[in-house]
Amino acid sequence: MNVHSIPTGTAPVGPKQQLGPIVFAVDAAYAVPLATALRSAAENNRDAWPLDIHVIHEGIGEETKRRIFDSLPANSAVIQWHPIGTLSFASGFSTRPGVSKMTFARILLPQFLPETCNRALYLDGDILVLGALERLWNIDLGEAVIGAVSDYWLDNVVSNGPRAGGLRVERYFNAGVLLIDLAKWRAEKISERSLEYLDRFPTTEYSDQDALNVACDGKWKILDRAWNFQFEPTQVIARLALEQKLAIAHFVTNVKPWKSGSLSPNAAFYDTFRCRTRFALTPRQRVQSGLKRAGSRLLARSALLRAVWSCTKTAMRAPTA
Incomplete structure (x- = not known):
């Protein structure tokens, strides 16, 4: 201790x-x-x-x-x-x-x-x-x-x-x-x-x-x-x-407001406390989180985008010749 x-x-x-x-x-x-x-x-x-x-x-x-x-x-x-x-x-x-x-x-x-x-x-x-x-x-x-x-x-x-x-x-x-x-x-x-x-x-x-x-x-x-x-x-x-x-x-759920790109509607409210700690997000981290959030929202709204993203990830994991 x-x-x-x-x-x-x-x-x-x-x-x-x-x-x-x-x-x-x-x-x-x-x-x-x-x-x-x-x-x-x-x-x-x-x-x-x-x-x-x-x-x-x-x-x-x-x-x-x-x-x-x-x-x-x-x-x-x-x-x-x-x-x-x-x-x-x-x-x-x-x-x-x-x-x-x-x-x-x-x-x-x-x-x-x-x-x-x-x-x-x-x-x-x-x-x-x-x-x-x-x-x-x-x-x-x-x-x-x-x-x-x-x-x-x-x-x-x-x-x-x-x-x-x-x-x-x-x-x-x-x-x-x-x-x-x-x-x-x-x-x-x-x-x-x-x-x-x-x-x-x-x-x-x-x-x-x-x-x-x-x-x-x-x-x-x-x-x-x-x-x-x-x-x-x-x-x-x-x-x-x-x-x-x-x-x-x-x-209580897995949608935690501090996670980068979180879709929690309380992310901004949570940040009003976090920003006063020594773990405040940097400007770069804010931009990255915002981009991830925007991407997640697009994927959530579009079945076509989700299908394309799934195929892209599969292709990226496929072994190269």
Whole structure:
């Protein structure tokens, strides 16, 4: 573990606690979205500076760590970096295409925080924080182990019948935003029970999210969807953020707004945060991304162009005489 900036003291005891720790789990491929998510969190939570940030990571080098830290406003955060080797515990578990094995690291989250820490907020890397997190942090969880938002697409499917692997739970949450009572998590052995489920069903479709839902079945509190608004590819943040007072936008599909040439309608909005990080697009990268986006739109609209492009790619791959 290493630390950027000066560590702050422990959170005060009482019903209202200082915001943090806030925990992320990412690999090197998520350096840009991590920096952008952190920038959005810092800008919208000035009253809580310095934010207490913990990043469980694999493969993020020292220079990249420095660029991520320097992407934040001065004195806005303390970042503690916790390296992990996913092959050491997740080599036998599968993920959906495009999903990193770092997703399994959140199962082990309590191991990276002090025993004296009684609460944590976990955030996925593919989010933007659009509001103050204090109200979320101070939600009374009662007897629940975690607070989470229902998964828009899977909640009804899983709740009304078992999926492959026999997964059936009372309700099904999205694990991209988790408010965690660490003492209850440890007492209920959520990490151990999640890993036991994965040992039994290593190919379960939604990986650690399935496992966490099984381990926390009947033990989680449903939070307002504003705390984890799961964007579909065609939804536009600007049209919803003010109307529904969204606090956390979560880009759950493969249409990620930071990807070069992304067709996400939120690419420009996302860039308003990214452009203030040390990973801002250069003029050349903007032009390249725009050309890729224009080409993708043309291909999407024209069956003829798609056929020509497919033939061209086939011809390019063909061996020359």
